[in-house]
Amino acid sequence: MQAPTLDRSPDTAETTRKLRVATASLSGCFGCHMSLLDIDARITELVKLVEFDRSPITDIKTCGPCDIGLVEGAVANSENVHVLRELRANCQILIALGACAVNGGLPAQRNHLDVGEMLEDVYRDIDEGLPCVPDDPELPLLLDRVRPVNEVVRVDYFIPGCPPSGDTLWKYLTDLIGGRMPRLDYDLFRYD
Amino acid sequence: MQGLDDTLGQILTAHRKDPRRLVQILRAAQSEAGWISPEIAAFLADELCMPISRIHAVVQFYAFLYDRPVGRYRVLFSDNIIDRMLGSVALRQHMQRRMKVGRGAVSADGLVSIDTTSCTGMGDQGPALMINNRQIVRLTTRRIDEICDLMRDGAPLEDWPSHYFTISDRIRRAESLLGTSYVPGKALAQAIELGPQGVLDDLRRSNLRGRGGAGFTTAMKWELCAEAEAETRYIICNADEGEPGTFKDRVLLNSFAERIFEGMAIGGYAIGARHGVIYLRGEYDYLRAPLEMKLAAMRQRGLLGTNVLGVPGFDFDIEIQMGAGAYICGEETALIESLEGKPGRPRIRPPFPVTRGYNDMPSVVNNVETLCKVVEVMRIGGRAYALLGTKQSTGSKLISVSGDVARPGVYEYPFGVRIQTVLDDCGATDVAAVQISGAGGMTLAPHEFGRRIAFEDVPTSGAFMVFNRSRDMFEVARNFMHFFAHESCGFCTPCRVGCALSASIMDKIAAGLGAQYELNELTRLGAVMRTSSHCGLGQTAGNAVADTLQKFRPDYERRLMAGDFAPAFDLDAALERARQVTSREDAQAHLEGVA
Numbered sequence: 001m002q003a004p005t006l007d008r009s010p011d012t013a014e015t016t017r018k019l020r021v022a023t024a025s026l027s028g029c030f031g032c033h034m035s036l037l038d039i040d041a042r043i044t045e046l047v048k049l050v051e052f053d054r055s056p057i058t059d060i061k062t063c064g065p066c067d068i069g070l071v072e073g074a075v076a077n078s079e080n081v082h083v084l085r086e087l088r089a090n091c092q093i094l095i096a097l098g099a100c101a102v103n104g105g106l107p108a109q110r111n112h113l114d115v116g117e118m119l120e121d122v123y124r125d126i127d128e129g130l131p132c133v134p135d136d137p138e139l140p141l142l143l144d145r146v147r148p149v150n151e152v153v154r155v156d157y158f159i160p161g162c163p164p165s166g167d168t169l170w171k172y173l174t175d176l177i178g179g180r181m182p183r184l185d186y187d188l189f190r191y192d
Numbered sequence: 193m194q195g196l197d198d199t200l201g202q203i204l205t206a207h208r209k210d211p212r213r214l215v216q217i218l219r220a221a222q223s224e225a226g227w228i229s230p231e232i233a234a235f236l237a238d239e240l241c242m243p244i245s246r247i248h249a250v251v252q253f254y255a256f257l258y259d260r261p262v263g264r265y266r267v268l269f270s271d272n273i274i275d276r277m278l279g280s281v282a283l284r285q286h287m288q289r290r291m292k293v294g295r296g297a298v299s300a301d302g303l304v305s306i307d308t309t310s311c312t313g314m315g316d317q318g319p320a321l322m323i324n325n326r327q328i329v330r331l332t333t334r335r336i337d338e339i340c341d342l343m344r345d346g347a348p349l350e351d352w353p354s355h356y357f358t359i360s361d362r363i364r365r366a367e368s369l370l371g372t373s374y375v376p377g378k379a380l381a382q383a384i385e386l387g388p389q390g391v392l393d394d395l396r397r398s399n400l401r402g403r404g405g406a407g408f409t410t411a412m413k414w415e416l417c418a419e420a421e422a423e424t425r426y427i428i429c430n431a432d433e434g435e436p437g438t439f440k441d442r443v444l445l446n447s448f449a450e451r452i453f454e455g456m457a458i459g460g461y462a463i464g465a466r467h468g469v470i471y472l473r474g475e476y477d478y479l480r481a482p483l484e485m486k487l488a489a490m491r492q493r494g495l496l497g498t499n500v501l502g503v504p505g506f507d508f509d510i511e512i513q514m515g516a517g518a519y520i521c522g523e524e525t526a527l528i529e530s531l532e533g534k535p536g537r538p539r540i541r542p543p544f545p546v547t548r549g550y551n552d553m554p555s556v557v558n559n560v561e562t563l564c565k566v567v568e569v570m571r572i573g574g575r576a577y578a579l580l581g582t583k584q585s586t587g588s589k590l591i592s593v594s595g596d597v598a599r600p601g602v603y604e605y606p607f608g609v610r611i612q613t614v615l616d617d618c619g620a621t622d623v624a625a626v627q628i629s630g631a632g633g634m635t636l637a638p639h640e641f642g643r644r645i646a647f648e649d650v651p652t653s654g655a656f657m658v659f660n661r662s663r664d665m666f667e668v669a670r671n672f673m674h675f676f677a678h679e680s681c682g683f684c685t686p687c688r689v690g691c692a693l694s695a696s697i698m699d700k701i702a703a704g705l706g707a708q709y710e711l712n713e714l715t716r717l718g719a720v721m722r723t724s725s726h727c728g729l730g731q732t733a734g735n736a737v738a739d740t741l742q743k744f745r746p747d748y749e750r751r752l753m754a755g756d757f758a759p760a761f762d763l764d765a766a767l768e769r770a771r772q773v774t775s776r777e778d779a780q781a782h783l784e785g786v787a
Contacts, residue, residue, distance in 0.1 A: 131773070133773045141781055144768070153757060
């Protein structure tokens, strides 16, 4: 793995600066964000080390320059693409978080169906039975296939799991924040 | 339908309604009906008392079994890199234009379907194609035009000019195997004189090692099988020569078949087996009838059958079973699965076939060439045999030379021959690379041409593909990666997913959308496949990419784009279908190509 790590060597001013972290959920279930909350009381330790930028946790909608970006969910529509590109452009290190971000996950189950036929089947006029797919410009359009995030932007790290546990995220983030190459032991991957 | 049921009934009877013969039954049914329709699948499932899912699993696993209609003429172009270098892609496109049919599709009138298939073992006389299980070689535009006319006229294959189907041996250099006269039965008589233990002892002295690639000591394999407690044993000849660029077994099966049979009989005598099976790859279907005739002649001479050579109680006979287009069946446990009528997925070992193989009985699986060498060992004796070659690689080796050479064909050398010697003999000039031992083997660059072919240095199953400086080694590796992605049996994740991902990354680089990131990914995936795949296919699938990345890196780097990363697909085009059904054309309904 040739992904970057953060320079947190003790003799630089970097050690004292709080790292900025952005998070986003694309087409997912927010389960990975729930896991982030699942680190429980350790979140108070975390906020001593980092400051949250754009994130459902802070409700900030746009992203500024950050050190770490965490992306949950797959890329299923045009808005997902915009959010993902914004994160990639602003984050030094981008992490694909959970099965949907890594592989496409459950949202990608629609990939063997035609997206047009699917929309027409879902949106049918109750009386006439004719397709009436919403066309409001505010609605993001669906991509023909759901993609894992690394097919749309470059990704530095992948954390598998559906969702990865709170302990997994804690270990990963503390390694990264400490300037170490993140390592996950086998027991953090085991689900049976 | 009644007529078809009768035909199927006859096929089933011929195979004793044995579910273990499912692959053979399906091949026979398909040659009658053209494809395995749902009705045929249901009928067979019923008659064989097996769930229909088992029929589907087998049909879908093998490339030459079809679960949807194909053309009355099924044309399959051999798609190895060597065929491509000889112009197979343009020839296929020419035929597709003339017959008005897309790749992988059936023409509107159901007359013809055109597709590609993995290497058909004709690298010395390509470009090659298969049509309804027959092989046609040395294709030219003119020959393709003639074939198109014959197909349009609906001429049966038997009426086509016979020279279309002529396959030459092209033996260019002969040593102890190809260059020695053969007296049928002499080696077997010698074996009987030595007695079973004597044969094993002599074989051990010869230090003969398997010619399929892994190089396991033959004597040890036979001894382990002979020692296993069992009521019956099997000698299996692996004639599933699927390694891209290999064709030496084709020559042996065509012109040296009696030695193969006799080698099997000697094995049967030594380990106490009464049954021999030849697993012949589907691509070599045209060799089946001649082989059956030669088997019948051997029986006539008393070299097969009951009381062979008049020895009371020494019964040994050989049957031929056909493969159906699956490279993985060259792996011995996958081969055994296929013989038992299942999809060819490698077994978990141990137990090894020598203790639990075909029908759960101890089985020896030997390569075609190995069995010929057994005859040689009997003829000259183990000690004399061991004098040829190198210390750990005794005897001679058949090499299938193809690619950018003046004289492609089969070359026999004592083990220890230098790569450069082979190149000089076959008339190769301006060589950039040699691919040894097939798609999963080693890619050697000119500074390595002093290395020797032997288990101690460069081991090989026999393929020797030569590329001159005009060739693009990236395209070579990409062809091999697609081969493995197609041939992976799908059993284990590292191979199934790793091959598919690697192939799509190679395509992305080919499209000019790759960056350093993709090269890193290829290296990382290769390491995962090598260390965690279930069998040799996955473990070696990344070799060509790894070797060419290291030795021919400029071929990769000149394709890389300047930026950091780009998607392999067009994001805006990915919204097109949704734009259609919403009739939207506003600014938000589009995506910029690059962030």
